[in-house]
Amino acid sequence: MDSQERNLRCEIITVCRKLEAKGLIAASDGNVSCRAGEGRILITPGGVAKGDMEAGDLVTASYEGELLEGTRKPSSEIKMHLHVYRNRPDVFAVVHAHPPMVTAFTLVGFPFNSKVLPEVWLSLGNVPTAPYATPSTDEVPQAIAPHVGRSNAILLRRHGALTFGSSVMQAYMRMEKLEHAAKIFCYASVLEDRKCPAVMADNEIKKLEGILK
Ligand SMILES: [Zn+2]
Numbered sequence: 001m002d003s004q005e006r007n008l009r010c011e012i013i014t015v016c017r018k019l020e021a022k023g024l025i026a027a028s029d030g031n032v033s034c035r036a037g038e039g040r041i042l043i044t045p046g047g048v049a050k051g052d053m054e055a056g057d058l059v060t061a062s063y064e065g066e067l068l069e070g071t072r073k074p075s076s077e078i079k080m081h082l083h084v085y086r087n088r089p090d091v092f093a094v095v096h097a098h099p100p101m102v103t104a105f106t107l108v109g110f111p112f113n114s115k116v117l118p119e120v121w122l123s124l125g126n127v128p129t130a131p132y133a134t135p136s137t138d139e140v141p142q143a144i145a146p147h148v149g150r151s152n153a154i155l156l157r158r159h160g161a162l163t164f165g166s167s168v169m170q171a172y173m174r175m176e177k178l179e180h181a182a183k184i185f186c187y188a189s190v191l192e193d194r195k196c197p198a199v200m201a202d203n204e205i206k207k208l209e210g211i212l213k
């Protein structure tokens with residue numbers, strides 16, 4: 001293993017821990033991959049909690065999905081990752097997670113419209129929602145296929161989200177941004193047309209000012 005692959009393994013582990021720490025996945029949810037030289041990708045294995053994962057747990061696989069190196073099985077969602085790499089030469093890394101707010105949006109059909117916030121539009125562009133597909137099957141690449149060429153972030157109905165990037169960290173940050181934006185959209189929709197909470201009475205404020213003196 002060369003130093004470049006060692007660095008990529010460390011970066012994937014860092015991202016796995018961030019995904020768990022930020023609540024974007026639970027236990028062994030989600031998967032992270034990146035290109036790793038000629039004809040190979042580096043990908044997280046299935047069934048290992050992301051927060052406990054070590055660099056040696058990662059495996060390498062061919063673009064046909066065959067295990068090349070490692071003692072564990074590649075993620076069951078490897079077909080989804082490979083579809084992105086085959087169709088987006090500019091993409092270096094792929095992150096799949098189950099962010100709670102984003103996933104809730106897909107359950108109720110709440111629209112994720114990135115044109116609501118300038119910074120979200122600039123960093124994510126259009127965020128389409130792919131139809132439901134049975135996880136780990138060929139249905140998943142088929143469901144995302146119409147969107148892969150046109151977006152760097154896709155919501156997966158009843159499942160979660162998929163983000164891509166030119167680095168492992170960029171793909172991760174797009175996932176974090178997606179969930180953060182979804183929370184803001186949710187807060188805004190709850191608050192719209194609501195009244196501001198009632199302010200305290202002047203005499204109560206005066207008592208508080210007395211405490212400050
Ligand atoms: Zn998943």
